[in-house]
Amino acid sequence: MRSPIVYPGADELTYEIREIVAVAKKLEQCGVVITWENIGDPVAKGECVPGWIKDIVAGEVRQDASFGYSPTKGLQTARDFITNERRKECGIPLDPEDILFFNGLGDAIANVYTYLNRCARVIGPNPAYPTHSSAEGAHAGGKNLTYRLDPSKGWLPDLADLRNKVQNNPTITGILIINPDNPTGLVYPRETLEEIVAIARTHDLFLISDEIYAHLAYDKSAMIPLYTLLDDVPALVMRGLSKEVPWPGSRCGWIEFYNKRNDAQFARYAKTLVDAKMLEVCSTTLPQQVLPAILGDVRYATHVRERALGYAKKAALAHALLRDIPGITAPEPKGAFYYSVVFKDGALNNTHALPIANTQARALLEPLLPALPPDKRFVYYLMAATGICVVPLSGFNSDLQGFRMTLLEPDEAVFKKTVSAIAENITTYLSG
Numbered sequence: 013m014r015s016p017i018v019y020p021g022a023d024e025l026t027y028e029i030r031e032i033v034a035v036a037k038k039l040e041q042c043g044v045v046i047t048w049e050n051i052g053d054p055v056a057k058g059e060c061v062p063g064w065i066k067d068i069v070a071g072e073v074r075q076d077a078s079f080g081y082s083p084t085k086g087l088q089t090a091r092d093f094i095t096n097e098r099r100k101e102c103g104i105p106l107d108p109e110d111i112l113f114f115n116g117l118g119d120a121i122a123n124v125y126t127y128l129n130r131c132a133r134v135i136g137p138n139p140a141y142p143t144h145s146s147a148e149g150a151h152a153g154g155k156n157l158t159y160r161l162d163p164s165k166g167w168l169p170d171l172a173d174l175r176n177k178v179q180n181n182p183t184i185t186g187i188l189i190i191n192p193d194n195p196t197g198l199v200y201p202r203e204t205l206e207e208i209v210a211i212a213r214t215h216d217l218f219l220i221s222d223e224i225y226a227h228l229a230y231d232k233s234a235m236i237p238l239y240t241l242l243d244d245v246p247a248l249v250m251r252g253l254s255k256e257v258p259w260p261g262s263r264c265g266w267i268e269f270y271n272k273r274n275d276a277q278f279a280r281y282a283k284t285l286v287d288a289k290m291l292e293v294c295s296t297t298l299p300q301q302v303l304p305a306i307l308g309d310v311r312y313a314t315h316v317r318e319r320a321l322g323y324a325k326k327a328a329l330a331h332a333l334l335r336d337i338p339g340i341t342a343p344e345p346k347g348a349f350y351y352s353v354v355f356k357d358g359a360l361n362n363t364h365a366l367p368i369a370n371t372q373a374r375a376l377l378e379p380l381l382p383a384l385p386p387d388k389r390f391v392y393y394l395m396a397a398t399g400i401c402v403v404p405l406s407g408f409n410s411d412l413q414g415f416r417m418t419l420l421e422p423d424e425a426v427f428k429k430t431v432s433a434i435a436e437n438i439t440t441y442l443s444g
């Protein structure tokens with residue numbers, strides 16, 4: 013008889029942000045017009061990439077070199093640029109050899125967990141960005157380990173929960189933070205980061221800080237990059253082009269390794285990631301080639317700042333429309349471009365419903381309902397009734413019931429209409 017061929021962590025590989033698209037497409041075939049609020053792609057949502065950025069890319073694409081492979085770790089020019097940025101920013105001596113490029117952070121995340129010792133666990137936030145939580149769970153062949161982000165405290169992490177889990181589970185070797193966070197919009201305050209670094213130091217853990225939204229914190233001074241607080245603690249910091257340029261199709265992100273020299277095991281782990289990338293040859297060349305010109309351009313800081321302030325404005329507008337609705341908690345995001353809403357304990361039941369005018373859509377939805385978690389039931393009803401496609405929080409490996417929408421709609425009037433419709437339908441649903 014054949015040995016089992018299914019990967020032990022196969023069931024952990026879920027990504028509701030895209031899985032929900034299949035249902036939305038079926039509703040579209042029934043005539044429902046979908047408002048896509050599920051995916052964090054500013055370009056797909058209609059944001060314009062500035063002409064000067066396109067000119068830099070167009071100029072570079074004319075060079076034959078942009079069609080070739082790049083070195084395994086990434087182009088020297090791109091790594092030197094990042095090193096210089098860290099030096100200018102805060103005097104951090106980051107060696108260009110300690111930077112490793114990937115085909116987007118999705119690729120980096122997959123490798124980080126795949127090449128970690130199978131018995132070593134990384135505890136991450138709950139709710140969780142599913143690429144991290146699924147990859148970590150799949151690597152360990154079980155459910156992702158999490159610490160709570162508390163919606164009643166503006167999504168601040170429950171550090172007692174984190175400390176307790178770290179103390180009682182010797183398999184935990186690392187702590188993940190996402191800062192600013194997806195899906196909550198939390199920007200970790202300095203004191204919280206300092207405590208997390210202290211926990212890591214006390215228990216000899218390494219840190220992972222996914223900072224793909226680093227320049228999209230609404231209050232610029234509130235965003236404290238983890239590398240400024242590490243001192244001797246080993247860490248891996250993730251940055252990328254997808255969200256900030258924005259250029260998600262570039263598939264370009266990178267890892268910065270800090271304090272390898274203090275920790276031989278961590279250094280060996282970092283080398284494994286480089287070796288694995290070598291087997292793959294390298295990451296995308298063109299985005300690395302234009303990275304110094306784009307990120308170093310005098311217009312770049314203003315461009316990203318204006319985008320961050322645009323999201324801040326939409327976050328405030330959505331907060332004003334959601335904050336007083338009974339039965340939910342809707343903390344105002346402080347960074348990135350998502351808004352997560354949580355239903356209070358006991359607010360949802362399996363008899364709640366929304367009126368669905370489209371009979372075909374109703375017929376499609378009804379057989380699906382019994383198998384759905386309560387928040388997904390709301391999300392499916394919302395989609396069938398209004399066409400608005402958001403993502404249930406249960407899809408973020410969370411025990412919280414709620415949903416995430418985006419702040420990406422460029423037209424403010426359309427954005428306001430969408431959030432108002434969400435607000436009205438929450439009230440109708442909960443009062444049913």
Ligand SMILES: Cc1ncc(COP(=O)(O)O)c(C=O)c1O
Binds near residue numbers: 052119141194253254
């Ligand atoms: C926190 C976080 N990390 C990583 C990624 C993946 O980014 P990339 O486009 O670089 O693969 C995303 C995408 O939504 C994200 O939200």
